[in-house]
Amino acid sequence: MRWVVTEPRGIQEALSSPWTLDPALANRYIEPTRQLDVIEEAAPLSTHDRLDVYANAYFYRLLESLGADFVTVHRVVGEEKFHDVVAHFLMRYPSNSPNIGDLGEAFPGFIKDYPLLQQFPFLHELAALERAIMECLFTHHLPALDVSSFQTKSEEEWAAARFVLDPTVRLMSVRWPVDTLWKNREQTQPLEFPDAPDLTPRHLLLYRDDNWVNVSAMDVLPWTALLMLQSGMPLGAVCEALSKQWSERSEPLPVMEWFSTWVAKGLVRNIQ
Amino acid sequence: MMTPTNDFNHVLPPRPDLGVGVGLRSNHYGAILSQRPAIPWFEVISENFMTLRNTDPESRGLPGGRPREMLDLIRKDYPIMLHGVSLNIGSTDPLRKDYLSKLKVLAEETQPLWVSDHLCWTGVEGENLHDLLPIPYTEEALAHVVERVKQVQDILGRRILLENVSSYVSYKHSEMPEWEFVAELARRADCGILLDVNNVYVSATNHGFDPKKYLEGIPVDRVRQMHLAGYSEQDTGFLIDTHDHPVTSPVWDLYRESVRRFGAVPALIEWDDKIPPFEVLEQEAKKAEAIREEVLGTKVA
Numbered sequence: 001m002r003w004v005v006t007e008p009r010g011i012q013e014a015l016s017s018p019w020t021l022d023p024a025l026a027n028r029y030i031e032p033t034r035q036l037d038v039i040e041e042a043a044p045l046s047t048h049d050r051l052d053v054y055a056n057a058y059f060y061r062l063l064e065s066l067g068a069d070f071v072t073v074h075r076v077v078g079e080e081k082f083h084d085v086v087a088h089f090l091m092r093y094p095s096n097s098p099n100i101g102d103l104g105e106a107f108p109g110f111i112k113d114y115p116l117l118q119q120f121p122f123l124h125e126l127a128a129l130e131r132a133i134m135e136c137l138f139t140h141h142l143p144a145l146d147v148s149s150f151q152t153k154s155e156e157e158w159a160a161a162r163f164v165l166d167p168t169v170r171l172m173s174v175r176w177p178v179d180t181l182w183k184n185r186e187q188t189q190p191l192e193f194p195d196a197p198d199l200t201p202r203h204l205l206l207y208r209d210d211n212w213v214n215v216s217a218m219d220v221l222p223w224t225a226l227l228m229l230q231s232g233m234p235l236g237a238v239c240e241a242l243s244k245q246w247s248e249r250s251e252p253l254p255v256m257e258w259f260s261t262w263v264a265k266g267l268v269r270n271i272q
Numbered sequence: 273m274m275t276p277t278n279d280f281n282h283v284l285p286p287r288p289d290l291g292v293g294v295g296l297r298s299n300h301y302g303a304i305l306s307q308r309p310a311i312p313w314f315e316v317i318s319e320n321f322m323t324l325r326n327t328d329p330e331s332r333g334l335p336g337g338r339p340r341e342m343l344d345l346i347r348k349d350y351p352i353m354l355h356g357v358s359l360n361i362g363s364t365d366p367l368r369k370d371y372l373s374k375l376k377v378l379a380e381e382t383q384p385l386w387v388s389d390h391l392c393w394t395g396v397e398g399e400n401l402h403d404l405l406p407i408p409y410t411e412e413a414l415a416h417v418v419e420r421v422k423q424v425q426d427i428l429g430r431r432i433l434l435e436n437v438s439s440y441v442s443y444k445h446s447e448m449p450e451w452e453f454v455a456e457l458a459r460r461a462d463c464g465i466l467l468d469v470n471n472v473y474v475s476a477t478n479h480g481f482d483p484k485k486y487l488e489g490i491p492v493d494r495v496r497q498m499h500l501a502g503y504s505e506q507d508t509g510f511l512i513d514t515h516d517h518p519v520t521s522p523v524w525d526l527y528r529e530s531v532r533r534f535g536a537v538p539a540l541i542e543w544d545d546k547i548p549p550f551e552v553l554e555q556e557a558k559k560a561e562a563i564r565e566e567v568l569g570t571k572v573a
Contacts, residue, residue, distance in 0.1 A: 038408075040442045042480065044508040053440040053512060057403050065402075095400040098358030098371045102325045138337035139327045167327070168337075208338065 062090060062103060069104045070130045072185040073111070076120055076193065085114055101138065104131055122176035122194055129178050129204070129215070132170045136206050136213045139168045142269035150271045159236030163229040164270035168208040171227050173201045179215050207267055214265075221245060222258045226267070284431050284464050284494065289536035290351060290385070292560040294553045295543060301342045303550040308349060311557060313385070315540050316343060318356040321382075322374045331370035333377025343382065352384050353497065353540075355466075359389035361420050361434065362407035363396050372427045379428060385538075386496060388433035388466045391417070391454065408443035409453040414460070421461035433496050434458070435466035438474040438503070438513030449481065451489030458494040465490060467534065468499035469527045470519065470542075474511040483526055487533055495534045500527060500560060501542040516545035519556060524563065531567040539564070 039047045063086045067074045074082045093106045108131050111117050112124035142164065153161065175197035184191055203223035206215050218226075221242055228238045239255055246253045262268050293313035296304070298320075303309070321336045321343050328334045335341075343352070358371060379387050392404040407413050425431055436454055448456075458465050467490060476483035502517025519527075519541070527539070541556045 038443050038445060040444050040446075040479075042442075045440075045510050047441070050441045053510075054401075054403055054405060058401055061402055095395075095402060096398050097325055098360070098368060098394075098400055099319050099322055099324065100400075100402050101319075105324075105326060135324055135326050136337075138324045138339070140323070140335040140337055140340070212338070 059087070059090070062086065062095065062100070065100050066104055066107065069101070069134050070107060070127055072130060072182050072191075073123060073127050075185060075191060076123065076126065076181070077117060081116060084116060085111060088114070101134065104134065107131065120193070122178055122181070122197070125174045125176050126178040126181060129172065129174070129182055132172060132206055133182075133213045133215065136168050136170055136208050139208065141168060141208070141266075142166055144266065145263060145268050145270060147263075153271075159234065159239075161235045162232055162272045163235065163268050164272060165226070165230050165267055166207060166269045168206075168213075169226070169230065169267050170206040171223060171230065172204040172206065173223075174204060175201060177202060179204055179217055182215065207265065209266060221253075225255070225258060226262070284462060284496070290538040292539045292541065292557040292564070293353070294541050294550075294557055295355075296343075296346065296352070297544070297547055298339065298342070299547050300550045300553075301346070304346055305342075307550075309550065309554060311350065311554065313351040313353065313538065314346065315353040315355045315542075318354045318375055318378060318387070318389075319358055321378055328374070331373050333374040335381070336378075347382060352382060353538075354379060354382065354384040354387045355435075356387070356389040357402070357404070358394055358400065359424065360394045360400075361389060361424070362391065362393035362405075362413070362417055364416075365396055365398065367420060367423060369427075372424065376428050379430065386433050386464070386466075387428060387430060388435060388464075388497065390437050391434045391457070392437045404437040406437060406439040406441065406443075406450075409446040409448050409450055411447060414453060414456060417457055418460040421457070421463050425461070425463065431463055433464040433466040435468050435499065436471050436475070437468070438471040438478075438511075440478055440510075440512075442479050449486075449489065450475070451486045455489055455491050455494070458491065463494075464496040465494045466497045466499065467495050467530065467537075468501070469530050470499065470501040470503060470523050471513060473520075473523050473526050474503050474513050477509070477511045484529060487526070487529055490534075492534055495537055498527070498530060498534070498537055498539040499542055500539060500556070501544075514545060515542050518552075519559070524559070527560065528563050528567060531564055536564070536568055536570075 036047060036051070039050065041047050063083065066086050066089075067082065077085065089107060089110050092110065093103075095103045097103070108124050108127035111127055117123050150161070176194050177198060179202065181191060181194070203218045203220050204215060205218050205223065205226070206213060208214070225238050225242055228241065229235070239253060243253055259268075291312040293315055294311050296314040296316045321340050323334050323336045327337070346352070354375075356375065360368070375387070390404045391407070393407055394404060395401050407417070421432065421434070434454075434457065436450065454465060457463070472483045472486050475481075476486060500519045500523065501513070501515045502519055504512045504514040504517065506512065531537075539560050541553055541560065543553055543556075
């Protein structure tokens, strides 16, 4: 019954033409149709129509869930194309988690190579951003930073210090201005699609505050510093690595300024 | 056909009657936190407060981010019940230990009055359908589900409630009516019953049985909670459990019968699609309260 209910192109396709399916998916459709004989036939609906209730509910529930998780992608491609891409996605990646929120995990990777979406070359980055936002939303915070824990640190201790960033912090590098597109997702006028990638990568910071997920573009150096700190590098090593990139400028590396901003935003949760 | 029995033991803990609660949905967080409505309790969908796979790869049951923070705020002022949709108790797949670990932590941290799920299968061969599919009502299936409920209760360290689902198919192999299966399951597994009155009515209409006969087959001392919701009706008269309408008149009538039979049991208004303003749910809850008062002659304190 599972393979009938989960055929995203509809129950008729599953019952009448399973051999028309992609051969790569054949192992999902080996159950003989006659096994549907276990279903009781009773008015007012045929067995076919009764099963169709489940098949419809299956597809449209997952379509709705992915549409809610990828609101901007949905808006960019439109209703019809989104329906098609979800149908093909579900054939390749049927849900295997009790949590429906896990379904979209593979979606950004899937649409990267999906032929019908080649006209939107920024789409997989947009999908990756929306997935990261959702993961950020469902990630727990660590307790707030205890300010007294670092006030008495010596210079040597600061150099050896490792920062524990909040688990909600995500650092992304993208070629297309998908953060702008995402921020405009609810505007009433049509979305303006980027027609070319930025000349240099955009560095995005995602984190969750007390209300929602924040997404902002950052300068490359503080973004790189956060990335290095997130990977566990000590502060001294981070400053040394960044100083080489900063050396062309006249002013000193503004680490303290960055640090104050990160603490104020709750990005730093502990200093070890 | 199995002979119904009233030989129930009483290990299932009793619970106070909380009156008529409402299903907690994210659309209403703001209204609830700002207005603190006079709703006696909320039921939450367990899975909505669990972390995603990527954010908790070892299934440690970490608090589930922003949704969980909202739940923690709301449960400071209201009792809650956890209601799951993915236990998959009727499947032939093994029980998912990762899921149960998260559910156990969630239950320990949020202290619900009850943890419940559905008497159905929701997936097989590792795939999850995110729907509630009926099982055949056979002795073999009964033994299978009883064993699994016992395992779940052992893992969670608490008794659970199982809810009857709305169904659109039934199986030729079934050996007993659904109510006998539910009653026997509760007795053998020593679990409670979440009686969904709307589901009884929907299934009765779709399969042509008498809903009152269903109620008569359910043991009074196993019912710990009831659900009420709205359905959609197709042109053929077939009913779909859509949870996107007010409770219908025949379901209110059946609820009246249910209160007569099962007494003061907490009831819940469910609304999951086309969700209206919170005030509409409050009004539905008041209607249910009025029926309880009419039948029982008392008001919940």
